[in-house]
Amino acid sequence: MTASRLFSFLAGAFLLASCQMTQMPGLPGKGSVYGDRAGPSGFRSVILDAGHGGKDSGAVSHGMMEKTYALDIAKRVRSNLSPGYRVVMTRTDDRFIELNDRVHVASHNSDAILVSIHLNHGRRYRAGPETYWWRTDSYSLARRFQQQMNAVCPHESGNAGMVRRRLRLTRNPTIPCVLLECGYLSNSRDARLLATAAYRERMAQAIARAIRDQSAYGDAGMGPLPRPIYAPPSKASDARG
Numbered sequence: 001m002t003a004s005r006l007f008s009f010l011a012g013a014f015l016l017a018s019c020q021m022t023q024m025p026g027l028p029g030k031g032s033v034y035g036d037r038a039g040p041s042g043f044r045s046v047i048l049d050a051g052h053g054g055k056d057s058g059a060v061s062h063g064m065m066e067k068t069y070a071l072d073i074a075k076r077v078r079s080n081l082s083p084g085y086r087v088v089m090t091r092t093d094d095r096f097i098e099l100n101d102r103v104h105v106a107s108h109n110s111d112a113i114l115v116s117i118h119l120n121h122g123r124r125y126r127a128g129p130e131t132y133w134w135r136t137d138s139y140s141l142a143r144r145f146q147q148q149m150n151a152v153c154p155h156e157s158g159n160a161g162m163v164r165r166r167l168r169l170t171r172n173p174t175i176p177c178v179l180l181e182c183g184y185l186s187n188s189r190d191a192r193l194l195a196t197a198a199y200r201e202r203m204a205q206a207i208a209r210a211i212r213d214q215s216a217y218g219d220a221g222m223g224p225l226p227r228p229i230y231a232p233p234s235k236a237s238d239a240r241g
Ligand SMILES: [Zn+2]
Pocket: 051, 052, 058, 059, 066, 118, 119
């Protein structure tokens, strides 16, 4: 066997072994590596992650910075969840936090969910909320968020609705995790609404309602759960990690 043939044999064996490894189901109990389990119920802890911060403004449009409005909505969600829930915020002021550190905070809390709050940016006609999820244990929660946010938003146009996408915040934590885009700052109607405290409060109430419903009812009424996808953790080098 030449060196190159030996190498390809070894590489093939390694690939086979790692494929088998990634098809192993997540560990039962405390945290699930793949999220291949039913959605949460009865939880009383929520990790609220206001997107971006500090040197990272996120989307900037219509004179509004995503980091500012994401933090405002997150604080309103926290108010709407108290009393009754233990809320951990990944940031409470304008500071930069690495995505992996946000994942770390979430994974340090068991029997909790992670909700990451963002505002969107895209073509001008796109408007309305979107919900990003990946794990099976986060699907019903994502549906509840999308339904509740849609009920608050008076218009939608060309938005993606529910999106199954493997991001660091939708794949890597060991607890159910969902990323919300509460509207498009790049859309003039969304921006006008999001600029008002009254609309941000209604959006926060909708998010809090979805959390309370998931805790009370679990997956009930949300239809069959999607099949798990045993994909590796999302990395910074992924296209949209
Ligand atoms: Zn964002």
